[in-house]
Every structure is written in structure tokens, then in C-alpha cells.
Amino acid sequence: MNTSTTHEEYIYELLEKVAFDDLTPDDQALVRAQIGEENYRLQYRLLQETKSIPSQTHHIKPLVLPTSSTRTIPLYQAVLAVAAVIAFFIVIWPTSKTSIRTIYKEGPTQFSTNTIHDTIVQKEVREKVVYKTINNNLTETTTEIPAPVFVQQELASEKIVSLKDDPIAQQFMAEMAMYEGR
Amino acid sequence: MRLFRSITKLSDEDLMRDIIAHHSHPAITELHRRYSPKLMGYFFKMLNKQEETAQDFVQELFLKILEKKHLYDPSKKFYTWVFTVASNMCKTSYRNQYVVSYEENPTEYGHITEDLAEKERFHILFEKSLSNLEHAHKTVFVLRHLEHFSLQEIADITEVSLGTVKSRLFYATQKMADQLKVYQPTGLDQLFKHF
Numbered sequence: 001m002n003t004s005t006t007h008e009e010y011i012y013e014l015l016e017k018v019a020f021d022d023l024t025p026d027d028q029a030l031v032r033a034q035i036g037e038e039n040y041r042l043q044y045r046l047l048q049e050t051k052s053i054p055s056q057t058h059h060i061k062p063l064v065l066p067t068s069s070t071r072t073i074p075l076y077q078a079v080l081a082v083a084a085v086i087a088f089f090i091v092i093w094p095t096s097k098t099s100i101r102t103i104y105k106e107g108p109t110q111f112s113t114n115t116i117h118d119t120i121v122q123k124e125v126r127e128k129v130v131y132k133t134i135n136n137n138l139t140e141t142t143t144e145i146p147a148p149v150f151v152q153q154e155l156a157s158e159k160i161v162s163l164k165d166d167p168i169a170q171q172f173m174a175e176m177a178m179y180e181g182r
Numbered sequence: 183m184r185l186f187r188s189i190t191k192l193s194d195e196d197l198m199r200d201i202i203a204h205h206s207h208p209a210i211t212e213l214h215r216r217y218s219p220k221l222m223g224y225f226f227k228m229l230n231k232q233e234e235t236a237q238d239f240v241q242e243l244f245l246k247i248l249e250k251k252h253l254y255d256p257s258k259k260f261y262t263w264v265f266t267v268a269s270n271m272c273k274t275s276y277r278n279q280y281v282v283s284y285e286e287n288p289t290e291y292g293h294i295t296e297d298l299a300e301k302e303r304f305h306i307l308f309e310k311s312l313s314n315l316e317h318a319h320k321t322v323f324v325l326r327h328l329e330h331f332s333l334q335e336i337a338d339i340t341e342v343s344l345g346t347v348k349s350r351l352f353y354a355t356q357k358m359a360d361q362l363k364v365y366q367p368t369g370l371d372q373l374f375k376h377f
Contacts, residue, residue, distance in 0.1 A: 009349055012348045012351050012352040012355070015352075039356070043359045046359050049308075051327070052301075056226070061237050061241060063241065065210065065245075
């Protein structure tokens, strides 16, 4: 703080309380040097007379408050609320837990049929098994896995049906015989 | 009735706590009852005697308290805080040139010539000098000499240092005295002789 500012503050303190004639000789000298005796007397009287100004009375209107019950939410509270909702969803969102629904689907089946004399040899082979994995109903992956060896062996076993025991085959053979007889 | 009694006994700061917690309309109404006359006087002086504008400012101030209640620190005095808000409202209106300049009322001056006592003459000249002060100087002068705040309270309200408050008061007083000299070239002794 510079000296002139300090003098202003000090002189103002004097102005509020002390008339020029009641100042100490040092203060009188300071006042004369800074603002002059006449100015000091004038300002001192001004401040004294200001005290005589009566306070006016005014008509005060009754306070009118908004009737709506809607309350405004401060911005920081709104931001906090949004952050809390986001944090909640992050916490409950499953990241490692995956529910897998597996659909077993039979692959296309191939049939090969050989006729040996009076016997139809029907071989049924299942080529593959298709697994569909659906994660959280969002992504779907399809994996084709061959059937296990023992299943393949079992499925690949020949199914031998005697023509004599098969009415359809009997009918077929009868028709062939009639055709050849013509 | 019991509720009314309890509200009137609460401190300003407790009423503000109630407003912050419950948006309490009775609490804000009680604060309005306590402070509206003083705030009305302050706005009236700061807004160059525009009574209707001053009334609007008082209304707006209390609505602002409701809206900005979260900005109040209950550990501090409500009294100085509400005048800080009022002072900022005046500053904003001054910047926006909302405050109309003081205009001489021909009727008033017609009376001055012979009919009005010198005391009233001083009051009118005083008002005119006050209205011509810079906003910052006018604020501290009104708060100190017309609203009778302590220097420290003025420093809190205007959010400046104590030294700045004294310095502004020094210059405000000097300018007021200079302007009174202009309005009363024959000397202030004549103006003050009736006091």
C-alpha cells in the first residue's frame, strides 16, 4: 500500500470522528498537507449533516411467491443425478457373466441305399452337429462340431432290412417282376 | 399460531437453513418482513428515488434468495449476504444503464426559492450530489452514512478490502463536498447555518 493511500484512509477515519480544531497538531499538519484545512472542515460538516437526514418510509408491497409447486433443481444437482444413474448402470451391467443358450440342431442327413439281392441296405450318417450360441440376446455365433466318434460309429452302423419283412419292398419287387415278365 | 411464534423467534440464519432444506415459504416471508423496509430504503437511494423500481427490486431479491439459496453459507451473517445480493443487483442495473439519472423535479425547485427551509434545500442538493457519484463510491457512501453499516460489514458486502472501503469513502465525501460547493457557490456555511 502506498503512502498516499494510507493517508486517505487515515484522514477518512479522522473525518468521521474528529473536527479540525480537535485534531492533534500532527494530524492538523497532515490534513493541511494532504487536503487542506478548508476542505477538511467542509467534509467533516457534510458528514455530520448527513446524520440529520431523516430516513424515509416507503410503501412495501407484500411478497408474491410463485404458486407453482415446481421446484428448480440446481445444475450441479442435475449433473450429480445423471452421474449417479450412469454409475448405477455400470455397476449392474454384466461384463463377465454370459448366459449361453445352446440349440442343438441335427445336421443334414445323407442316405445311401444299395440293393443287394433281396435286401435293402440303408446307411444313415449324420455329418455334423450345429451349435448356436447366443450371448445376452445380442450376439449369435454358430459353431459346427462334428459328432463324437462313438456317435458316428453308432450312427454309421448299417441298418439292414430284409425285403421279405418290408411290405413296400415286396410291392416294389412284385412290380419289377411284372415289368420284366412283359 | 404456534408455528408463527416459532418462526418469528428463529434467527435469520436458521430461517435460511429452513429455506435451504424445505424451500420454506413461511421462512422467506418472515425474512421479507424483517428486511424489506431496510432493503427498500437502500434500493430507493441507489436507484435514484425510483420507488416502483425499488419495490420491484425488493420482490426480485427475495425470489432470487429462493432460487439461489444453495449459494448461502449459513455460517455467515444473513444480514451482510442479503445486502451483497442487493448491491450486486444495483451494480448489474447500473452496468445495464437501467438506473435512470437523477432528474431535477421542477416542482421541488420551484418550492426551493423561498418556501423550503434551508434544511430541505440541503437535502435536495445532497440527493443530487449523491446521484452523481460513481456507482462504487455511491454504494459505500449509502451503506456507511445512510444505512449505518460498519466499515468491515461494507467490506464484506462489496467484497473489497477494508482499505478500499475507506479510500472509496474518502473520495466519495470529497466529491460530494465539491458538488455541494458548485450548487451553493455562495458557500456551504450559509447552507449549513440552520443545522
